[in-house]
Every structure is written in C-alpha cells, then in structure tokens.
Amino acid sequence: xxxxxxxxxESATPQPRKFWPYDLILWLLPVILVLQIAIWSVFLPNGGxxxxxxxxxxxxxxxxxRTGHRKELCNYDAQKRFEDALVPVDITxxxxxxxxxxxxxxxxxxxxxxxxxxxxIFLALNGALLAICIRLxxxxxxxxxxxxxxxxxxxxxxxxxxxxxxxxxxxSIIMLTLLAGALWxxxxxxxxxxxxxxGVGVFKFQIVIPIALLFMIWRRWRFCVGFSVSGATAALASxxxxxxxxxxxYVGTLLGMSLHLNSRADMLHYGAIPTSMFNLRGxxxxxxxxxxxxxxxxxxxxxxxxxxxxVAARQRPSLPLAILASSLVSYHFLxxxxxxxxxxxxxxxxxxxxxxxxxxxxxxxxxxxxxxPKDGYxxxxxxxxxxxxxxxxxxxxxxxxQLLAN
Numbered sequence: 558x559x560x561x562x563x564x565x566x567e568s569a570t571p572q573p574r575k576f577w578p579y580d581l582i583l584w585l586l587p588v589i590l591v592l593q594i595a596i597w598s599v600f601l602p603n604g605g606x607x608x609x610x611x612x613x614x615x616x617x618x619x620x621x622x623r624t625g626h627r628k629e630l631c632n633y634d635a636q637k638r639f640e641d642a643l644v645p646v647d648i649t650x651x652x653x654x655x656x657x658x659x660x661x662x663x664x665x666x667x668x669x670x671x672x673x674x675x676x677x678i679f680l681a682l683n684g685a686l687l688a689i690c691i692r693l694x695x696x697x698x699x700x701x702x703x704x705x706x707x708x709x710x711x712x713x714x715x716x717x718x719x720x721x722x723x724x725x726x727x728x729s730i731i732m733l734t735l736l737a738g739a740l741w742x743x744x745x746x747x748x749x750x751x752x753x754x755x756g757v758g759v760f761k762f763q764i765v766i767p768i769a770l771l772f773m774i775w776r777r778w779r780f781c782v783g784f785s786v787s788g789a790t791a792a793l794a795s796x797x798x799x800x801x802x803x804x805x806x807y808v809g810t811l812l813g814m815s816l817h818l819n820s821r822a823d824m825l826h827y828g829a830i831p832t833s834m835f836n837l838r839g840x841x842x843x844x845x846x847x848x849x850x851x852x853x854x855x856x857x858x859x860x861x862x863x864x865x866x867x868v869a870a871r872q873r874p875s876l877p878l879a880i881l882a883s884s885l886v887s888y889h890f891l892x893x894x895x896x897x898x899x900x901x902x903x904x905x906x907x908x909x910x911x912x913x914x915x916x917x918x919x920x921x922x923x924x925x926x927x928x929x930p931k932d933g934y935x936x937x938x939x940x941x942x943x944x945x946x947x948x949x950x951x952x953x954x955x956x957x958x959q960l961l962a963n
Contacts, residue, residue: 578914608644612726619664660760718895752783767883839934862886892927
C-alpha cells in the first residue's frame with residue numbers, strides 16, 4: 558500500500574477543540590457564503606443563463622459532435638460560428654475549446670436540450686459530484702467533522718473556486734472528483750485504479766501530467782501504468798474525433814495561448830489573462846511584467862517550476878502534495894481550476910500545524926480575489942506558502958520516524 562503523507566488520513570490525531578484556525582474559518586465562512594450568494598445572484602441570471610459563461614463552448618462542442626461537425630471541433634472560426642448561432646449573446650464573447658476533444662463527448666447528450674436547460678442539468682450534476690467528493694474525502698476530513706459535523710460541507714461551499722466552477726458551468730468539479738476518487742483508491746492500496754482516474758483527467762493535461770511525473774519519480778509504477786492506459790485512450794479518442802488536421806489546429810490554439818498573449822486583444826481572443834492564474838505564471842507575470850521582457854518572465858517561470866517539482870520529488874509519495882506542486886507549475890490554472898486545492902487545503906486543516914491552518918484560512922479568503930480576474934494571481938501567494946509548509950511538515954515527519962527507528 559502506498560504511504561500517505563503524515564498530515565492526512567484516518568490515522569491523524571484529532572485536533573484539540575480550541576484550535577484557533579478552525580474558529581477563524583468558522584467565523585469567516587458566513588461572511589464568505591454571503592458574498593458568494595451575492596455573486597451568484599448577479600452572475601446566474603445575467604451571465605450563466607444568458608450564455609456568457611464557460612459552459613457555452615462545452616455545450617457547443619457537444620452539439621458539433623452530435624451534428625457531424627466533429628472534424629471542425631478545434632477550428633476557431635467554426636467554433637465561433639456555432640457558438641454565435643447556438644447561444645447568441647449581446648456582447649463580443651468567445652471562448653475556444655482548449656481541452657482534449659474527447660471531453661466533449663460528455664456534453665453530447667446535454668446538447669439535445671436547450672442551452673438554459675442543459676446549463677441547469679450540468680449545475681445539478683456538479684452538485685451531485687460535490688456530494689460524492691465530500692463522501693470520498695470523509696476520512697481525510699474526520700478531524701474537521703469532529704470539530705463540527707457540518708464543517709466539511711460548509712468548507713466546500715465556502716471555497717470560491719468551487720463556487721465559480723459551478724456557476725460558470727466549468728468541468729473543474731469533474732477533475733476534483735477524479736482526484737478525490739484517486740485519493741480514496743490510494744488509501745485502499747489500489748494504485749492502478751488511482752492512476753486510471755487521474756489519467757481520465759487528461760482533458761486538463763497541464764494539471765495531471767505533473768502529478769503523473771511526480772508519481773513516476775516516486776517509482777509508483779502501478780499508478781503510472783493506470784495513468785498511461787486511460788490517458789493514451791483519451792488522446793486516441795480525441796485524435797479519432799478531430800483527425801490530424803484538427804490536432805494541428807488544437808496545438809496551434811495551445812501555442813497561441815501560451816506564447817502569443819502580447820496584447821489585450823490577444824487575451825480576449827483566447828479568453829486567457831496570465832495575471833488571473835493561481836500559479837507561478839500568474840505570480841511572475843504580475844510581479845515582473847513591468848521590469849522583465851517576456852522571455853525573462855518565461856525563464857523565471859520555467860526555473861521556479863523546475864525547482865518546485867524537484868523539491869516535491871524528494872518527499873514521500875503524497876497525492877495532496879502532488880496536487881499543490883502541479884497547481885503551482887501548471888501553465889494554465891484559472892480560479893475554477895483551483896477547485897482541486899480543496900484536497901490539500903483540507904489536509905492542511907487536518908494537520909497539527911497552526912501555520913498550515915492559518916495559511917489554509919488565508920487561501921480560503923484570498924481566493925475571492927479572483928472575482929476580479931486580473932487579481933487572480935494573488936491566490937498563488939498562500940498556495941506557494943502552503944506548499945512550503947507541506948514540505949517542511951513532511952520532512953519533520955520523516956525525521957521523527959527516523960528517530961523512532963533508531
């Protein structure tokens with residue numbers, strides 16, 4: 558059975574009742590929930606239900622496959638034509654399909670309904686998936702539920718990236734469910750099943766590939782086999798859907814989003830603002846954008862990403878730690894993508910570390926900065942701090958085990 562990080566799992570010792578990070582979060586949650594209800598009350602009728610939401614390209618992609626236009630799925634002009642025809646909006650709004658095309662098969666049945674009906678169905682599906690996630694992570698949040706029975710549920714509800722993913726009609730809650738399922742299988746000693754689930758998440762390959770790389774360095778070969786099987790199947794299904802020409806168009810879109818965001822017009826074209834990202838890219842762009850040329854910023858991002866992965870690779874195998882590292886180095890990691898951080902956030906709150914608990918509370922609050930897209934990078938600050946503290950905590954646990962062994 559794969560060893561788990563000392564900060565998580567059923568063996569964790571329950572916290573004392575008076576642990577001030579818990580009390581702080583329990584005081585903050587009502588305020589955060591009220592703010593999110595206010596955001597929903599504005600965005601739901603004026604954005605999501607009117608088609609000004611991330612669900613629009615998913616719905617369009619499902620329709621294109623169902624009506625025999627799958628070969629055009631990665632063609633920007635075709636996407637725009639179908640989006641404007643299916644879900645007309647009164648502003649200039651276009652989001653390209655940037656995930657592996659196989660994912661659009663999930664949205665094919667939803668395209669049988671009107672956009673508004675499909676949006677409500679997907680919102681309900683996301684709600685059901687969140688309930689499954691809470692169930693899967695129950696053993697990793699037992700310390701929280703011991704403090705208050707409803708703590709895990711309200712923690713999920715209060716974490717803004719999850720709320721944003723739901724109201725935007727994003728697929729990030731699907732990714733969260735796959736990772737929660739993978740953690741459950743790891744806890745039960747089935748590494749291959751865990752790898753299979755993470756591999757299905759290859760529709761966000763920028764997140765799951767760094768996780769798989771760390772598990773390969775950790776020599777968790779059964780996990781890697783499972784990941785390879787499901788990931789390769791997903792890639793082949795995507796190629797079958799769009800063909801080689803579609804694959805070239807898809808790669809062109811990815812390169813454009815990565816290397817050609819030179820102006821606000823480019824950012825609007827691809828629907829990507831670097832400073833909105835909860836990662837090293839967002840943080841480096843925000844802090845160094847006015848002092849270094851683009852190549853210099855890219856070099857800082859690559860160097861810091863390699864450093865994070867190198868540090869993580871020296872630790873004991875831990876999926877929550879891999880999620881933290883992957884989130885930091887992921888080149889495209891928006892606020893809704895940060896939904897997966899609820900796993901290491903819960904692990905931090907379940908630890909004995911006051912510092913980790915305090916930083917987790919900070920992440921809970923600072924994630925709200927993503928309401929203003931250009932300020933989303935602020936979420937990378939507590940994320941980086943949580944990574945450092947997780948590494949430090951893991952090293953302390955390793956030293957303690959060595960002392961006991963001696």
